[in-house]
Structure formats: structure tokens, C-alpha cells
Amino acid sequence: MTSFSRSLKFACLSAALILGACTHKQEAVNTAPPPAPPAPMASAPAPITSSILPGSAEDFRVNVGDTVHFGYNEYNVEDTDKGILGRQAAWLAKYPAVRVSVEGHADERGTREYNLALGARRANAVKEYLVSQGVSTGRVETVSYGKERPVCTESNEGCWAQNRRGVTVISGGANS
Amino acid sequence: MKRFLVLFAALAALWTAPGLTPAWAALQVDVTQGNAQPLPIAIPDFVGGDPALGANVAGVVRADLERSGLFRPLDPKGFAEHITNINAVPNFGSWRSITAQGLVTGQVTQQPDGRLRVDFRLWDVFGESQMLGLQFFTTPENWRRIAHMVSDAIYERITGEKGYFDTRIVFISESGPATKRVKRLAIMDEDGANPIFLTRGDYMVLTPRFNPTAQMIAYMSYIGSKPRVYLFDIETGRQEVLGNFPNMTFSPRFSPDGNQVALTLETAGNSDIYVMDLRSRAIRRLTSDPAIDTAPSFSPDGKQIVFESDRGGGQQIYVMNVDGSGQRRISFGQGANGTPVWSPRGDLIAFTRRVGGNFTIGVMRADGSGERLISSGGHDEGPTWAPNGRVLMYGREAPGQRGSSIWSVDVTGRNERRVLTPGSASDPAWSPLIQ
CATH class of the missing domain: 3.30.1330.60 (OmpA-like domain)
Incomplete structure (x- = not known):
């Protein structure tokens, strides 16, 4: 997703040079889902990933x-x-x-x-x-x-x- | 007297007759017919100041003699004569009328010093005479031992063989599921009374054996996950590892004089038999074969050792001189044969025969001839001899390892019965007569 929006931005910048306006396009980019908020540290029960300790x-x-x-x-x-x-x-x-x-x-x-x-x-x-x-x-x-x-x-x-x-x-x- | 003696003589002859019938036929007779005629004997409650104690002593004697399979103690309810004075001659006619051939009268009295005094007389009902009269003194808590000594005296007077009732059994008490079975070292009287646990079960213990004075036990313990032979002093409770070996030691057996222990030492996967002198702790190697050599047992004269080996391809029984020389195979029967134990009389070797998953106890003469199977089979393993060489005990595993029990059988194969134990039990070893 991130690389897709980056390439969208890139496409918009390139287009701006030609079309002189890219506001619309920029907004379209902004409608992409925001990055997920960082997981809360204490409240929700974070799944304990049961990875086996190497060498155990x-x-x-x-x-x-x-x-x-x-x-x-x-x-x-x-x-x-x-x-x-x-x-x-x-x-x-x-x-x-x-x-x-x-x-x-x-x-x-x-x-x-x-x-x-x-x-x-x-x-x-x-x-x-x-x-x-x-x-x-x-x-x-x-x-x-x-x-x-x-x-x-x-x-x-x-x-x-x-x-x-x-x-x-x-x-x-x-x-x- | 004559008829009494004739009957006993006949019984003794029947009992000591060597196996003239094939092993399997003898096994069937033993299990389904039990054709030895046990001797009817009347044992009224012993008289004295404490009627309950007198009843208890007589009860133990009755149970001992009944368990031997050679006697049939009569029900006291049918007794016509009420014994009140053991110094008076009994009314033999009244005992004959209830078919008693032997009569035991006894008395328990408290001495001024607090000790018990037990007197008893054994009467020949048909001969109208006393066969035996003995007197014992003991501390009150020892009343069961006195009762067993009375049984031994009666047994010996009538059969001509030493008794085995005043003895103990060391064994492994088992509990818990087969995958995590808890095994504890335990001892009890020969009749299952007075069980005492010697270890707590936090490590596995196996294959205990008494020394000739029944004061010391040699056994195998997994303390610290290091299986080694240990000695256990019953009097002090002290345990010590025997020797300082880098690898597993197992299958300990005392020599007849108690001064040596034969055991198996494993080195790089190979098991060989050694003998350790208990005073000097010096060891001697007796076998050096790449096969499994284990399960040693001394002959009663201490000159030979019978053991098992798979040097011929399968597990079979071998004999060697006590210095390791003259090793020769003596078992050639069907299947695998192991756990040889030399009879205290020297005449027979008891063993475990395995055919597939079926284990049966057998006996053979010391040269390997005349083998007979004497237990009813299934998973019977690890015989041990009564000190008179006439009765054996062994462990029996229930199918699917659902539990284990101890059984006894006459050397003829008659009178197979379960031995009373506190819960599941295995690996019995019979003590000598207690000194």
C-alpha cells in the first residue's frame, strides 16, 4: 500500500509539471487508509507469539x-x-x-x-x-x-x- | 499315630515327587484340579488372659497353614470340645468326629516382666499322642512373629521340611499410570502384614534382594537419574551407592555368605557380570562377552553362578564357576529363558520363560534337565524362592500394564495364589528365615 501511494504521489508530481495543478489528485492520495495506529502497549491482550527460543x-x-x-x-x-x-x-x-x-x-x-x-x-x-x-x-x-x-x-x-x-x-x- | 504318619508320608511323597508328567500336563493339573489332599487340622483359639490375643495368634497360624496348601484348618464353629487347659489331654474322639487329624492347642499369657509367653502343643488325633510341645517368649508387639514361628514348627514337624512363615518379603510397591509409574522400595511379612515403605517414590527403584541375615537390601535406584546398585540397611535406614562406577550398575545379588555382591556393570552399552567384595570393595570381572550377560545368582554352596546371556543369539541361561571359568549354556527350551535363581536347596533353578509376549515361571534341575513350567502364565516374571526351596513367589503384570501383583506357587506347580500386598507390587524377593 505504501509503495502504491508513493508511486501515486510520484505520478501526481509528474503530472503537475504538465497540468499545472494536482490538488485533486493529492486529495485522492490522502483518502488512502491511514497507517494503523501503534498497538496499545498495555490495554488490549496482545497475542503472545509463541516462537520457540532457538537453542532451547x-x-x-x-x-x-x-x-x-x-x-x-x-x-x-x-x-x-x-x-x-x-x-x-x-x-x-x-x-x-x-x-x-x-x-x-x-x-x-x-x-x-x-x-x-x-x-x-x-x-x-x-x-x-x-x-x-x-x-x-x-x-x-x-x-x-x-x-x-x-x-x-x-x-x-x-x-x-x-x-x-x-x-x-x-x-x-x-x-x- | 500310624494312620496320621502314613497320611503325612503319602502327602510328603506326593509333594516332593519330581515332575514325571510333561510340563504342560502338570500345569493343567495344577490349575484345574489341585489334587493334593490338604491335611484337616483343628486349631482352636489359644487360651489365656486376653481372649482376643489368643484368637489373633490362632488366626495367624490357621492362615499360614491354609496358605501353604498342605493343610485344611477346620472351622472353629464345628469344634465339639472347648479347650480351656492346654496341659490336659484333649478328648481325641470329639476331634476325630469332625475329621480333624491334627489338633493344635495353645495358650498366651502375660509374664510379670511384660513379655508374652506362648505355649502350644501339636496332637496326633488318631494316634492320640502329642507330636510337639514348644514355648516362646516375646514382647507383646511381636505376637505375629511368634504365631509364624508356631506355624513353622507345626509345618516342620509334619512335613519334615523347614517352614517359611517367619520370613519377610522385600518388593517394589507400584502406583500411578504405567507411563509414569511410581516405584517404592517396601518390605512386609510373608503373609502381607506389616508393610513398610523404605523409599518415598521420588526416584525409581527396582530389583531388591535381601542379604543372608535379612538386615541389608541390595537394590537398583535411579537417584539423580543415575541408575546404580545401592545398599539399604534396614536397621538404620542408611543407604549407600555400591562402588563408584561411571555407568549403570544393576541386578545385584548377595553371595550365600553375604560378603560379596554379584552385579552387572554396563560399559559402552555392553553388560557384563562382576563380583564385588563388600569388605575390600574390590571388584572382579566374571564375563567379558559382547553379548548381554546379566541376572547372576549364586549356587547355595557359593561355588557357581547361574546367569543369563544372549551370546547364542537369544536370551538363555548359563552356568559358570564363581571365578568366571567354565561358562556353559544349560537352557535349551522353547523361547527366551532368563532371570535364573538358584534354589536354596541347590537342586533346582527357577527361571522366566518368554515366548512372544507370554511369560511363565519354570524350574529346571541345576544341569538344565527336567524343566517344568509351574505358573499359569501371562506375564509372570522374576521368581524368588522360599528359604526351604519348596515355594516360589514372582511378579505378575496385568495385560496392558494395568497393574502388577505378587503371586506364590508350590514348586510342584500346585497352590498358585495371589499374595496380599498394599496396592500394586512387583519384584518380590524372599528373605531367609529371620534369625
Whole structure:
């Protein structure tokens, strides 16, 4: 709008040189909608734009992705998950003060202690992949929760697949 | 006397018979028939100055013996003779008339020093003779323990096996939804009485085990989000992390002499079994395989350790000497097999069998032969032995992780029943007989 009225003014000025009068035209320009008044500072509830703070744990979780999944009794990083882990590594390169903890989880089809060991394998596999992508090993802790922290509680393949996971959690150094 | 003894002998023989039938057939018999004939026994309320206390003591004894599955305490309403003096010979004919084969008479009296005195006699109704007469002294608040000791004495006199009623269970008390389950360390008496919570639930705890004196508990805790093995002193309430390891330690088990703890240490994702000497805190590594090696359990002579490993591709049970030598696989059954626990008698190893999502408790001989499944299955996991090696407890998870409970079953597979716990519970571990 602004550039349009400016070009109108320009057109009027140019025309004035030829026609000797441009008052009318000027008025026409003035009828264009005035610029919006500045938003009142305190009275109206200004919408809070919920932008995620770059470098925050929320930024990592939402914009990068914190979870990868594993096959049954498997702990190798799937090819389909290498993208998300690559993004995690890139994000960690951008925020070098951040430290993370990788949580390894298992589905319910294993005994308690076996699943603690399996969760440790999965957490370590994620850590090793991040390290291979340039994250220094000292920034990545691992912790296994075995089958103790399911995200889905039905006894079916859909739930089991969701529960076999590695979750990278910011443990320190992030913007808050 | 003769008939009484013959009956007991028959019962004992039935009870101790090795599994001659295939595991699945035995399982069906256990669940649907329960064909062991429990022994009818009459236990009138104990006499004495405090009738309520006498009734309470007798009630605990009746409940203990009934729970074992080997006795059938008769309803006191049908008793013809009213016992008033336990030093008089009972009228055996009146007890025979209600089919009682055993009779327990008892008395609770308050001593001048404030202690309780409990006397009891066990009578053979058909043999018309006393089989046992004992006397206990205790502080009044300990009356339940005395009742359990009476039960143990009766059980032992009649079956020839040590009892297990004067014992405790350490377990994990659970509450809240499965995705955020709160787990607290807790102990209770074997019959579910006197539950005590040892941790508040602000961090997760798992897999507790008693030491041989039942004074110390080894368990795994997530304090500070660092899963490590801890020791808990029941007397003082003092907790300490065991060792100073950079990574997760789990699956603690005491040696039979209580001086060592076998545990699993995870390093770079790989789990191996170590033994720590509790006095010197020196550690010894027993396995060094890239597979998962965990869930160790000492043989009662302390010379061997049974454990689980997936070095052969799936989770199976292995045995090694206590120095780590001679590692060999002993389980070759269907599915995955883990959580081995050596019987206190040394003859059997209890384990968890998993086929798909179905978990069942089984036992096998120490060489891996003669395996039988003894629980009714579903999601039964993590067996623990009564100190006499005749009964097991284990955890059962309801489908969809809607809650967990503790169950017990005879080693034969008979008498499977739920154990009373305060709310949901898992990971039971049976204490030795309390000293």
C-alpha cells in the first residue's frame, strides 16, 4: 500500500509539471487508509507469539526431533533414523554448550534386567552415531530405562514399536 | 499315630515327587484340579488372659497353614470340645468326629516382666499322642512373629521340611499410570502384614534382594537419574551407592555368605557380570562377552553362578564357576529363558520363560534337565524362592500394564495364589528365615 501511494504521489508530481495543478489528485492520495495506529502497549491482550527460543530444549525437541525407534530386540540405528540423528548432531554443533542424555527404552517383551541391558545398548548406539557425526563424546551421557517408562501401554505391535526407542534429552547448557 | 504318619508320608511323597508328567500336563493339573489332599487340622483359639490375643495368634497360624496348601484348618464353629487347659489331654474322639487329624492347642499369657509367653502343643488325633510341645517368649508387639514361628514348627514337624512363615518379603510397591509409574522400595511379612515403605517414590527403584541375615537390601535406584546398585540397611535406614562406577550398575545379588555382591556393570552399552567384595570393595570381572550377560545368582554352596546371556543369539541361561571359568549354556527350551535363581536347596533353578509376549515361571534341575513350567502364565516374571526351596513367589503384570501383583506357587506347580500386598507390587524377593 505504501509503495502504491508513493508511486501515486510520484505520478501526481509528474503530472503537475504538465497540468499545472494536482490538488485533486493529492486529495485522492490522502483518502488512502491511514497507517494503523501503534498497538496499545498495555490495554488490549496482545497475542503472545509463541516462537520457540532457538537453542532451547523445546527447539531441539520440536524443530529437530528427539526420538528414534528400533526393531524388536535390535539396537542398530535404522537408516530411516539417520536423518534425525544427523539433525541432532548439526544442532549440537550449533549450540556447543549443550549437553545431552540419551535414554534407551525397550518394549514389555523382555524381562526387567534384560531390558535394562537392551536399553543401554540402544542408548549407546544413538550416542555412537552422534559421536560419529562430530559430537564430542563427553557431551553425551546415556541412561537406560528398560521397559519401565513406556509411552504406550497396550500389548500390541503398535505400542511395542513406539516403546522401543532412544530419546535424546537436553541435560544442560541450553537456552531457556 | 500310624494312620496320621502314613497320611503325612503319602502327602510328603506326593509333594516332593519330581515332575514325571510333561510340563504342560502338570500345569493343567495344577490349575484345574489341585489334587493334593490338604491335611484337616483343628486349631482352636489359644487360651489365656486376653481372649482376643489368643484368637489373633490362632488366626495367624490357621492362615499360614491354609496358605501353604498342605493343610485344611477346620472351622472353629464345628469344634465339639472347648479347650480351656492346654496341659490336659484333649478328648481325641470329639476331634476325630469332625475329621480333624491334627489338633493344635495353645495358650498366651502375660509374664510379670511384660513379655508374652506362648505355649502350644501339636496332637496326633488318631494316634492320640502329642507330636510337639514348644514355648516362646516375646514382647507383646511381636505376637505375629511368634504365631509364624508356631506355624513353622507345626509345618516342620509334619512335613519334615523347614517352614517359611517367619520370613519377610522385600518388593517394589507400584502406583500411578504405567507411563509414569511410581516405584517404592517396601518390605512386609510373608503373609502381607506389616508393610513398610523404605523409599518415598521420588526416584525409581527396582530389583531388591535381601542379604543372608535379612538386615541389608541390595537394590537398583535411579537417584539423580543415575541408575546404580545401592545398599539399604534396614536397621538404620542408611543407604549407600555400591562402588563408584561411571555407568549403570544393576541386578545385584548377595553371595550365600553375604560378603560379596554379584552385579552387572554396563560399559559402552555392553553388560557384563562382576563380583564385588563388600569388605575390600574390590571388584572382579566374571564375563567379558559382547553379548548381554546379566541376572547372576549364586549356587547355595557359593561355588557357581547361574546367569543369563544372549551370546547364542537369544536370551538363555548359563552356568559358570564363581571365578568366571567354565561358562556353559544349560537352557535349551522353547523361547527366551532368563532371570535364573538358584534354589536354596541347590537342586533346582527357577527361571522366566518368554515366548512372544507370554511369560511363565519354570524350574529346571541345576544341569538344565527336567524343566517344568509351574505358573499359569501371562506375564509372570522374576521368581524368588522360599528359604526351604519348596515355594516360589514372582511378579505378575496385568495385560496392558494395568497393574502388577505378587503371586506364590508350590514348586510342584500346585497352590498358585495371589499374595496380599498394599496396592500394586512387583519384584518380590524372599528373605531367609529371620534369625
